[in-house]
Amino acid sequence: MTQAPRHFLQFKDLSREEINYVFDRAKWIKDKFKRYETYHPLFDRTLVMIFEKASTRTRLSFEAGMFQLGGSAIYLNTRDSQLGRGEPVEDAAQVISRISDVVMIRTFEQTIVERFAANSRVPVINGLTNEFHPCQILADIFTWIERNGSIQGKTVAWIGDTNNMCNTWLQAAELLDFKVHVSSPKGYEVDVQKANIAGSSHFEQFADPMDAARGAHIITTDVWTSMGFEAENEARMRDFADFQVDGDMMRVADSEAVFMHCLPAHRGEEVTAEVIDGPQSVVWDEAENRLHAQKALLEFLVLGQVSVQ
Ligand code: CP
Numbered sequence: 001m002t003q004a005p006r007h008f009l010q011f012k013d014l015s016r017e018e019i020n021y022v023f024d025r026a027k028w029i030k031d032k033f034k035r036y037e038t039y040h041p042l043f044d045r046t047l048v049m050i051f052e053k054a055s056t057r058t059r060l061s062f063e064a065g066m067f068q069l070g071g072s073a074i075y076l077n078t079r080d081s082q083l084g085r086g087e088p089v090e091d092a093a094q095v096i097s098r099i100s101d102v103v104m105i106r107t108f109e110q111t112i113v114e115r116f117a118a119n120s121r122v123p124v125i126n127g128l129t130n131e132f133h134p135c136q137i138l139a140d141i142f143t144w145i146e147r148n149g150s151i152q153g154k155t156v157a158w159i160g161d162t163n164n165m166c167n168t169w170l171q172a173a174e175l176l177d178f179k180v181h182v183s184s185p186k187g188y189e190v191d192v193q194k195a196n197i198a199g200s201s202h203f204e205q206f207a208d209p210m211d212a213a214r215g216a217h218i219i220t221t222d223v224w225t226s227m228g229f230e231a232e233n234e235a236r237m238r239d240f241a242d243f244q245v246d247g248d249m250m251r252v253a254d255s256e257a258v259f260m261h262c263l264p265a266h267r268g269e270e271v272t273a274e275v276i277d278g279p280q281s282v283v284w285d286e287a288e289n290r291l292h293a294q295k296a297l298l299e300f301l302v303l304g305q306v307s308v309q
């Protein structure tokens with residue numbers, strides 16, 4: 001009997017030690033890549049990427065990353081595969097996981113990736129669901145660590161929608177022991193059950209976003225309307241109007257604070273151009289680090305811990 005595969009469906013699917021191992025590997029893999037040194041630990045391995053929602057960064061970073069590790073990547077979407085024609089997720093998982101070595105899925109409900117993983121012979125990675133976006137937070141925390149060292153004890157201010165990104169920050173805070181200040185409009189408060197966190201020990205809810213930002217080390221936000229919620233767009237534009245990250249918010253944060261955004265961003269909605277295009281913004285580093293962090297994740301999920309070279 002072969003060992004059950006490891007999955008990355010939510011941030012806490014990996015232990016603190018494993019996440020820190022992945023960060024170490026991401027640095028090693030990134031440095032090697034920057035020196036143009038070939039590293040092909042996944043030679044002959046295949047990643048299948050299933051997209052039920054649009055993507056630029058996730059597709060690009062997984063596809064390029066898998067090739068750079070010596071493997072290949074196959075893109076499937078619901079328009080031109082049987083996935084959009086009602087084939088059960090369980091059947092798709094059986095078939096896809098017999099032909100590939102690792103699977104990445106971007107879809108709607110978290111239960112879809114869970115059902116897939118339960119029927120998969122190979123590791124499954126959440127490339128974004130309505131509830132979580134663990135690969136983005138992996139890259140974002142790696143970006144912080146690269147610049148500043150450990151995130152333990154730091155404060156992240158989350159301004160705006162308590163969406164998949166926010167939920168994942170909350171999980172990461174419990175795992176890596178930092179604090180999240182959440183400021184969202186009335187009716188959009190943190191849902192502890194949805195975020196699947198133990199409680200409120202690592203986050204605090206603020207009515208005024210300025211209070212959330214005060215002294216924070218990372219100020220971060222995301223679109224007001226996530227993919228799949230377009231029908232609520234008009235109401236959301238009204239509800240979130242007072243929750244824009246602007247220069248005043250950055251000025252009350254820690255003097256060394258950075259601004260993060262998973263992208264794509266809407267300048268003039270959740271963030272001003274002054275902030276996202278300003279000197280404290282690290283959004284391009286976050287986007288690049290998707291590549292390096294996910295290469296380390298792929299290596300870990302497919303090969304387990306490798307001896308450090
Ligand atoms: N941040 C992120 O996941 O971007 P894409 O939607 O372009 O993949």
Ligand code: NVA
Binds near residue numbers: 163165222262264
């Ligand atoms: N919260 C956004 C993130 C996009 C990368 C969404 O789900 O659409």
